Amino acid sequence: MKxxxxxxxxxxLMSQSAFAADGHGANTEAIVMFLLFIAGTFVITxxxxxxxxxxxxxxTAGGGISGFQNxxxxxxxxxxxxxxxxxxxxxxxxxxxxxxxxxxxxxGWPVVMFLVAERLRNLGRFNxxxxxxxxxxxxxxxxxxxxxxxxxxxxxxxxxxxxxxxxIVLLFGIEYKIAVVIIGALxxxxxxxxxxxxxxxxxIIKAVLMLFGxxxxxxxxxxxxxxxxxxxxxxxxxxxxxxxxxxxPGEAVTSNPxxxxxxxxxxxxxxxxxxHILMRFFTVSSAQEARKSVIWASSFIGYxxxxxxxIGFGAIxxxxxxxxxxxVGPDGSFNMxxxxxxxxxxxxxxxxxxxxxxxxxxxxxAVTFATIVAVVAGLALAGAAAIAHDLYANVIAEGRATEExxxxxxxxxxxxxxxxxxxxxxxxxxxxxxFMVGLAFAIAASANFPVLVLSISWRGCTTRGATIGxxxxxxxxxxxxxxxxxxxxxxxxxxxxxVPFPNPGILSIPLAFAAIWFFSITDKSAEAQKERDAxxxxxxxxxxxxxxxxxxxx
Amino acid sequence: xxxxxxxQVLKHPKYQELVRRRTRVSMMFFVATLIIYSGFILTMAxxxxxxxxxxxxxxxxxxxxxxxxxxxxxxxxxxxxxxWFSNKVFDPxxxxxxxxxx
Numbered sequence: 210m211k212x213x214x215x216x217x218x219x220x221x222l223m224s225q226s227a228f229a230a231d232g233h234g235a236n237t238e239a240i241v242m243f244l245l246f247i248a249g250t251f252v253i254t255x256x257x258x259x260x261x262x263x264x265x266x267x268x269t270a271g272g273g274i275s276g277f278q279n280x281x282x283x284x285x286x287x288x289x290x291x292x293x294x295x296x297x298x299x300x301x302x303x304x305x306x307x308x309x310x311x312x313x314x315x316x317g318w319p320v321v322m323f324l325v326a327e328r329l330r331n332l333g334r335f336n337x338x339x340x341x342x343x344x345x346x347x348x349x350x351x352x353x354x355x356x357x358x359x360x361x362x363x364x365x366x367x368x369x370x371x372x373x374x375x376x377i378v379l380l381f382g383i384e385y386k387i388a389v390v391i392i393g394a395l396x397x398x399x400x401x402x403x404x405x406x407x408x409x410x411x412x413i414i415k416a417v418l419m420l421f422g423x424x425x426x427x428x429x430x431x432x433x434x435x436x437x438x439x440x441x442x443x444x445x446x447x448x449x450x451x452x453x454x455x456x457x458p459g460e461a462v463t464s465n466p467x468x469x470x471x472x473x474x475x476x477x478x479x480x481x482x483x484x485h486i487l488m489r490f491f492t493v494s495s496a497q498e499a500r501k502s503v504i505w506a507s508s509f510i511g512y513x514x515x516x517x518x519x520i521g522f523g524a525i526x527x528x529x530x531x532x533x534x535x536x537v538g539p540d541g542s543f544n545m546x547x548x549x550x551x552x553x554x555x556x557x558x559x560x561x562x563x564x565x566x567x568x569x570x571x572x573x574x575a576v577t578f579a580t581i582v583a584v585v586a587g588l589a590l591a592g593a594a595a596i597a598h599d600l601y602a603n604v605i606a607e608g609r610a611t612e613e614x615x616x617x618x619x620x621x622x623x624x625x626x627x628x629x630x631x632x633x634x635x636x637x638x639x640x641x642x643x644f645m646v647g648l649a650f651a652i653a654a655s656a657n658f659p660v661l662v663l664s665i666s667w668r669g670c671t672t673r674g675a676t677i678g679x680x681x682x683x684x685x686x687x688x689x690x691x692x693x694x695x696x697x698x699x700x701x702x703x704x705x706x707x708v709p710f711p712n713p714g715i716l717s718i719p720l721a722f723a724a725i726w727f728f729s730i731t732d733k734s735a736e737a738q739k740e741r742d743a744x745x746x747x748x749x750x751x752x753x754x755x756x757x758x759x760x761x762x763x
Numbered sequence: 764x765x766x767x768x769x770x771q772v773l774k775h776p777k778y779q780e781l782v783r784r785r786t787r788v789s790m791m792f793f794v795a796t797l798i799i800y801s802g803f804i805l806t807m808a809x810x811x812x813x814x815x816x817x818x819x820x821x822x823x824x825x826x827x828x829x830x831x832x833x834x835x836x837x838x839x840x841x842x843x844x845x846x847w848f849s850n851k852v853f854d855p856x857x858x859x860x861x862x863x864x865x
Contacts, residue, residue, distance in 0.1 A: 305814070308831045309807065312800075315838050319796040322842050323789040327849075443823040456825035457815030458807045466808035473804035497854065504846045511839045515832065749772045752782055753860055756768070 239380060242571030243578070247395070250411050250579050254399050257407035264612050267404035267619065268335045268594050269491040274409055276498035280505020282409045283489050285416035287314065287506070288513045289584045293423070293577060294372045294554045295643025296514070300521025301528075301556035302546055304445075304455030306462065307521055310643050311514040313473055317480025317650075318507040325481050326503050327496035328665050328751035336594045337487040337657065341664045342603075343750075344743035346672035346736070350660075351599035353679040357656035358484040358595040360687055362588045362626070363633060364649035365485070368642040369588070370634025372554060373581040379551040379558060380574050386635055392582060393631040399586040400593070400623045408590060409492060411583045418576045420509060423516040426557070426573065429564040430523030438519065444526035450546070455525070468710035472647055475714035479650025482657030485584075485591035496754055517557075524556040527563050534559040554642055589626045593619040636700060647712065648690050655682035655717035663725050665751055668744040671737040674729025682721030689713035771864050781856040788852075792845050796838070803834050 265272070274282065292314065299307035333339035338354035370389055377388035399407055434440040446453050454460075462469045480486060490499045525545075528534055534550055535543040546553060558577070562570040597619035602610040610618075637645065660679040663670045690696060693711040697703050729737075750756050772778050806813055807827070814827025 305825070305827055305831075308828070309804070312803065312831060312834055312838075315835055316796065316800045319792065319838050319841055322845060323793040323796065439822055439824050442828075446823055453823075454815075456817070456823065456828060458811040458827060462807055463811050469808045470804060473800070477800055497849075500846055500849055504842050507842050508839050511835050514835060518828075518832075745773060746766070746769045748782070749769050749778075752785070753772065753778070753857060755772065755861070755864065 236380065236567050236570065238567040239571030239574060242568065243380060243575040246575035246579055250399070250583075253410050253414070254403035254407040257403035257410060264598070264615055264619070265335075266406060267616060268590065268598065269488065270405040270409050272492060272494050274492040276493055276501025277505050278409075278413050279489060279493050279498065279502040280509065281416040282412040282492075283486065283502060283506035284509035284513070285412035285419070285580060286486060286489070286584050286587055287510050288416065288419055288423075289369065289372070289577070289580045292510075292513065292517060292643070293419070293580075294376070294557055295368070295641060295646065296517045297521040297524065297557035297560075298553040298555070298641060299643050300518060301524045301549075302553050303459055303461055304449070304451060304522070304525070305457055306459050307643075308518065309458075309462070309469065309473065310476065310647065311517060313476025313647075313650075314480070315507065315511055315514060316477045318503060318510070320477055321481045321486075322500070322503045322507075324662055325487075325665070326490060326499050329487060329661075330490050330493065330496045330499035331751045331754040332665070332747070333491055335488070335491060335598050336484060336591065337661060338595070338599045341660055341675065343664075344740050344747050345664055345670070345675055346740075348604050349672055349676045351603050353660065353676055353683075354484075354657070355595040355599040357482075357652065357679065357683050358599075359592055360683065361482075361484060361649050361653050361657070362592045362595075363629065364645060364652065364690075365483075365588055366585060366626070366630040367633045367637045367640070368645035368649070369581050369585045370630050371637060371640060371645070372642045373578055373585070374634055374638070375551050375554055376558065376574055376578050376581075379555055385638060389631050389634040392585065392634070393627045395582050396585040396589060396630070397623060397627040399582065400589050400627075401620060405488075405492060405587075405590055408583050408586045409489075411579065412587070415576055415580045415583065416509065418572075419580060420513060422561075422569070422573045422576055423513055423520070426561050426565065426569065427516045427519040427523070429569075430519055430527065430560065433523075433527060433564060441519070441526050442522055445522045447526075448529045448545070449525050450544075455522075465710050467715060468712050471651075471710065471712035471715035473714075474718055475651035475654045475712060476647065478654035478658045478714075478718060480653075482653030482661060483650070484595065484653075484657070485587045488587075488591050488594065520557050520560060523564075524560040528556065528559055531559070531563050534563070552639065585630060589623050589630070592626045593622040596622040640695065640699070644695075644711075648695065651690070651712055651714045651717070652683065652686045654714055655686040655721050656680075659718065659721040659725055663722070663729075665747065667729075668741055669729050670725060671729045671732045671734075671740050673732045673734075673737065674725045674727070677728045678721050678723075678725030681724040682717050685720055686713040686717040689717065768864060772860060775860050775863060777856050777859040777863075781853060781860065784856075785853050788848055789845070792841055796841060799834060799837055803830065806830075 296307050296311050332343050338351050342350040373392045374389040378385050446455050449455050493499050529545050535548040537543045561573040597615050601618045602615045656679050660675045692707040694706040695711050697706050816826045818824050
């Protein structure tokens, strides 16, 4: 079955590209690079599939990844569609505004490091629900964690599917819907056969290639301006419709400072609540290795964001010289923002073609695409863990499920999530990918983050408080997003949004903390007292790692 | 893990020192992060004209862009500093606790 699926996907790609050969977007060298790369990732998946035996291998690669490797894998998860395509695209459209996203995404890491990383590794085995369920009520915590995780994963999936879909359309000239289906299928192959081991290794290798490709692209861009960043910026300001407003926070921020604040909060606290990122801390063997992962991950991510700024501003300065990248009007004129082929998310991809030719284009497109597929696979794994490990094994079967049964359920969940991601990718076709990821962060920061932090650092936290608080954050944030322009107007087609701005964090995060606090201190039950007493055992284990079983079962 | 080990660890002076110092250091780092980050976001939202200024007469690069780059560097530096603290100070304390109770 594996071979036939694999063959079908490759065949689909090749036949589609042949058909696209006479349309724009087809590019033989780029396509060859691209297919070689995808084939390479299949080899990794095949290799990993032979090593994936237990649920522990499947979810957390058996806990055998080193801190440095894990740092690269996390960086790979991070510098994907959202960061590379989305932030470069945002800089391309509005200049400085893209910077707020980059800095917000990065500042999640100090928060993760100083508040949760090491303790998380000491407490949990598979995912972050293990941590909150350490002393609080199993069932309720797992239901909360699974609901929040699945919502976050759905939003995050949209961003990745749109990014990868657009990339395939651009490269092969095929229809967007078909592209999204191909990505969904590839993702299911990675997860189905390779599990966490495969996605981690694919992610590590691609992180290295991505850092290399990004560096090369940035150097080539700067070389076009004799290595003077300021000359590049001067040219960007010269040609962009915003002119010197490119260099300042701009309309998007000043017209609604509360939205900017809200976004800033969500980005900084969201990382510590993202299920697929937290899951990566269980692939390392100890808290020390978890700590090393964070330093490596944040260094690579920080470095890569600096590259992204250069790439974004470089795209403004250089792309206008290439009318072939735009849908040119009959009079030969084009709008550099509205008429970019494939939309502004593709600015970085066009730039690679402009400065490095089709080889660099093929290389970067392949690396970006494969990264996205691996991120999608990682998300699907986190989703599968939420369904199979939290909902099925611990809530429905109450811990009596066999390993084979859990594994089967998680594979079925993967399939369902793959189909869901395809549908979502089609519905949200034209959203900026960095923006969609911002919303996923908002929900992670409102539902998971408060529960996680308070359950490990506040003795008074009880199951009742954590459940009500967590759901408050989740529901307020989700409803807010549904009522905002992004969904209410852009998807449902209503004339006006009900909430004033799209980012919910400024309301939902404090509300979740307040609800946890209030419903915990008013909880006088005997259960609550027991949970408070269990705080000592939790603290000892989270500080020292004593009693931890490791990521491996035995 | 049984209650016996828990109470043994809780009473261990090195453990108490570890928790006290680690909590203090990580809170200090966390507050520093918040100050830098919220300073950046608040300036951007409420005093955008500060960030909009060019660095100098002949420059295109704005103050905000340079500050942004420095803020990126500060995040990585703070994490590096914390890791250094952990390796030099916390790990030896932790090892001492683990030696005694296991």
